[in-house]
Structure formats: structure tokens, C-alpha cells
Amino acid sequence: MVAGASGNLPDLLRLRLLLELSRVGTMAEVARRTGYGTSAVSKHLAVLEQEVGVRLLTPAGRRVQLTPAGERLAEHAVGILARVEQAAAELCGESEPVGRVRLASFFTAMEPVVLPALVRLRAEFPRVEAEVSEHEPEQTVELVLAGDSDLGVVYDYSLVPRELPPGLSARPVDEQPLYLAVPAGHPDAGCPAALADLRALADSGWIANSRGTDDDELVQRVCAMAGFVPRIAHRVDSLHLVNSLTGAGLGVALLAESGIERHRTDVAFRRLDPLAGVRRSSVIARRGRWSWPPVAAVARALLAAGTADPPG
Numbered sequence: 001m002v003a004g005a006s007g008n009l010p011d012l013l014r015l016r017l018l019l020e021l022s023r024v025g026t027m028a029e030v031a032r033r034t035g036y037g038t039s040a041v042s043k044h045l046a047v048l049e050q051e052v053g054v055r056l057l058t059p060a061g062r063r064v065q066l067t068p069a070g071e072r073l074a075e076h077a078v079g080i081l082a083r084v085e086q087a088a089a090e091l092c093g094e095s096e097p098v099g100r101v102r103l104a105s106f107f108t109a110m111e112p113v114v115l116p117a118l119v120r121l122r123a124e125f126p127r128v129e130a131e132v133s134e135h136e137p138e139q140t141v142e143l144v145l146a147g148d149s150d151l152g153v154v155y156d157y158s159l160v161p162r163e164l165p166p167g168l169s170a171r172p173v174d175e176q177p178l179y180l181a182v183p184a185g186h187p188d189a190g191c192p193a194a195l196a197d198l199r200a201l202a203d204s205g206w207i208a209n210s211r212g213t214d215d216d217e218l219v220q221r222v223c224a225m226a227g228f229v230p231r232i233a234h235r236v237d238s239l240h241l242v243n244s245l246t247g248a249g250l251g252v253a254l255l256a257e258s259g260i261e262r263h264r265t266d267v268a269f270r271r272l273d274p275l276a277g278v279r280r281s282s283v284i285a286r287r288g289r290w291s292w293p294p295v296a297a298v299a300r301a302l303l304a305a306g307t308a309d310p311p312g
Contacts, residue, residue, distance in 0.1 A: 012084060014048040015077040017041055018056065022066055022074035023145065023165070033146060078166045078287065085288030097293035098127040104140040105132065105153035108239065108258040109281055113153065113173060117301035124301075128294045136211050137162065144168060144284055150295050152284045153302065155256075158277030160217045169290075170282040171299065173306030176257040178218075178272040178279060181246045186268060195273045198226035205233025207242050207253040219254055222276050243267055281306060 020030045021041075031038040049056050056070035066074060105114050110132075118130055135143065140152035145165055153173065156162035164170060180198070206223070209215035216232070223230040233251050236242060239259040245251050247266030256279040260269045283302050289295050 011044075011048070011051065012081065014044045014051070015073075015081060017044050018048060018066075018070065019074050019077040019081065019167070021045070021057075021064075022071065023167075025065075026063055075166065082167070082286070082288030085286070085292075096127060097125050097297040099294040100129045100131060101151060101294045101298045102131045102133070102149045103151045103153070103298060104135045104143050104149040106137055106140070106155060107134055108256070109153045109155070109173075110134065112258060113281070113302060113305045117298070117305040120304065121298060121301045125294075125297045128297050130298055137214065138211075141165070141168065141284065144286060147286070150285065150289060150292075151298055151302070153281060154284055155279050155281045156214055157218050157279050159221050160214050162214065164284065167286055168284050169287050170284045171303060173281040173283055173303060175278045175280050178276050179255050179257065179260055180270040180272050181243065181253045181255050181260065182268050182270065183246060183249045183252075184264075184266050184268050185249075195222070195226045195275060198223060199228060201252055202226075202228040203231070205251040206230040207234045207236065207245055207251040208232050210235035210237055215254075222254060222272070225275065 017030060017034065017036075020033060021027065024030060024033065027038050027041050031041050034041070045057060052073065054069045055067055056073060057064045058067050103114070114132060118132070121128055121130060133149070137154035137156070140149065140154050141164065143149035144152045145168055154162070182201075206219055208219050219230055219232070234245055236245070239255070240261070242253050242255065242259070243261045243264060246253055247264055254272065255269070261267070262269070283299055285295060285299065290299060
């Protein structure tokens with residue numbers, strides 16, 4: 001950490017404001033997110049420059065942007081603030097966890113992971129209140145980063161890895177194989193789907209997600225590995241509708257195991273070539289928040305639910 005000529009260390013509040021500016025880009029947005037006035041944010045950052053003795057901001061049109069020194073200090077701020085939060089959490093002691101934890105999760109993790117975790121949590125720590133909301137992974141990352149959610153359950157694909165922004169960390173929950181969903185009458189419907197077999201579907205209409213970019217990118221990359229560019233015929237978010245469109249012969253799709261409806265007789269689910277990878281689920285939180293007892297209790301319940309043996 002660079003100290004100014006006076007030897008003073010930067011104020012934690014001002015470090016938080018600088019880090020927020022590095023994330024959102026404008027003083028006005030920092031003010032909106034933190035509750036401070038724009039003028040107050042500007043004054044705090046000016047004082048921070050005096051404290052560290054180097055210029056942190058430079059004009060960029062009607063806005064400001066971080067100088068290289070400002071960007072470096074923001075990188076340091078991630079670790080500093082995380083350690084402060086972790087120390088504060090540890091000082092809470094070993095008493096029974098108490099408090100409200102805001103949890104965001106994607107839809108297909110709700111029933112197999114989140115629901116059993118909440119049941120376990122209620123039995124073990126009845127004074128921890130988990131507040132659940134459903135969001136796509138991109139939204140969940142933003143909510144956790146902004147402090148609007150304490151924990152998030154997100155997914156990515158090994159073929160389309162997700163890079164978390166500075167300040168967040170992840171713990172793995174589970175991995176699921178991928179399947180090709182085709183109409184039941186499709187040739188070789190009961191066989192595993194090698195990438196070479198996908199070439200026969202080059203003229204088919206493919207079904208992709210309308211909100212999450214990862215699912216769309218997965219389709220593009222898997223088909224590229226098979227040697228063609230897919231024609232996206234439908235963009236829908238309901239996995240039930242994806243299954244129904246496939247069963248009606250109106251498209252084909254790639255689905256993780258939790259998204260397939262095994263009871264259907266109009267759809268065949270073909271295990272995809274291992275080269276296409278897997279879908280990975282993770283619990284994410286801001287660095288330093290994992291040790292806060294209520295968050296730690298919810299995270300443990302989620303991880304236990306994710307690694308539990310699936311029902312027979």
C-alpha cells in the first residue's frame with residue numbers, strides 16, 4: 001500500500017468509493033448505489049488522493065476515469081476490504097448464527113439444491129432467515145457484487161467458463177453432464193451423441209436462451225466443434241417449453257441434466273460427447289463475507305445439498 005507524504009493510510013470508506021467507481025464508472029452511479037451525494041463522493045475521492053499522495057482520477061470528457069495508480073489502488077482495495085469484512089465476521093464469535101441472508105439462484109437449482117438447503121437450514125439454524133429470489137447468473141453476479149444479495153447460485157459451462165469480477169469468489173456445488181434433446185422419432189434417438197453426429201442436425205432449428213448469453217454461446221461452440229453454424233429458430237427461457245418445442249418437432253436443444261424431462265415420450269435425450277464438457281454450478285459471495293456466521297450457515301447447507309447423492 002502506498003502512503004502519502006504524511007504517512008496516513010487511506011480511509012476505508014474512501015477505498016470503498018474508489019472501488020465502486022472502478023466497477024460502475026461514474027460518480028453519479030456511485031452516489032446512487034451508496035446513498036452519498038455526488039458532491040460528497042467527489043470530495044471523498046479528492047481527499048483519498050491527498051492521503052495516498054498520487055493522482056487517482058483524470059478527466060474523460062464529462063466524466064472521470066481511474067489513472068493507472070487509481071486502478072492499482074482499486075485492486076488493492078478488493079483484498080483490503082475483504083480482509084476487514086472477514087475480521088469483522090470472525091469477531092462475531094461462535095454463538096448460533098442469527099440474521100437474514102439474501103440468496104439469488106437460477107431456476108433449475110431451486111428444487112434440487114436450494115430447497116433442500118433451506119429445509120436443512122431451518123432444522124439446524126432456525127434463527128437464520130434466508131430470502132430467496134430467482135435470477136439468471138449474470139444478474140446474480142451483479143446483485144452479489146453490488147451487495148444487494150449476500151450469496152448467489154450460478155452456473156457456467158466448462159466450454160464457456162465464467163470469469164468472476166474482482167471482489168467475488170466461488171465454491172463449487174456440482175457438475176452435470178449435457179444432453180442433446182431431439183424429437184423421439186429421430187434416427188439413433190437412443191444413442192450417445194458424438195460431435196460428428198451433430199452434423200446431421202446442421203439444417204435443424206436450434207433452441208437457445210433469450211436472457212443468458214452462456215447458453216447461446218454453448219450452442220454456438222458445440223456446433224462449431226461439429227463443423228457448422230447453428231440456425232437459431234427459437235429463444236425461450238422456460239425449460240418446459242424447450243422440451244415441448246423439441247417434442248413437437250420444432251427444434252433441437254442442448255440441456256443440462258436438470259433441464260431434461262425424463263417422463264416425456266415425445267423427446268429423446270442423448271448424452272452429449274464428453275468433449276462438449278459439463279455444466280458447473282457454484283455458490284458465489286463477496287470476498288470476506290464467507291465467514292459471517294449466517295452466510296457461512298447458508299453456504300454450508302447449499303454445498304451439502306449440491307454434493308448429496310441424487311434421489312434414486
